[in-house]
Amino acid sequence: MKSIRSIPPVQIYVIHQMHDREPNEWVVKCWTMIYGETLPEPVETAVCSSLFLARSTLPKGLIRQPKSIKDDPSIVEVWL
Secondary structure, three states: OOOHHHOOOEEEEEEEEOOOOOOOOEEEEEEEEEOOEEOOOOEEEEEEOOHHHHHHOOOOOOOEEOOOOOOOOOEEEEEO
């Protein structure tokens, strides 16, 4: 059985539509989860003018996850 400490970090990419900044501004943030805990602050990886452009900044090979009803309303997509 593997130790939880041997599990590599997981990067979770979240695309937000930032209505409070600009209505057509899409922000990609990367959250890192280590040992089952999410690091407290995400890294903003891109600011784009469309959802298509925001998606194009994501690393290849990610899988889109369904949104949770508990997610912040600004969240458009979540990728693992």
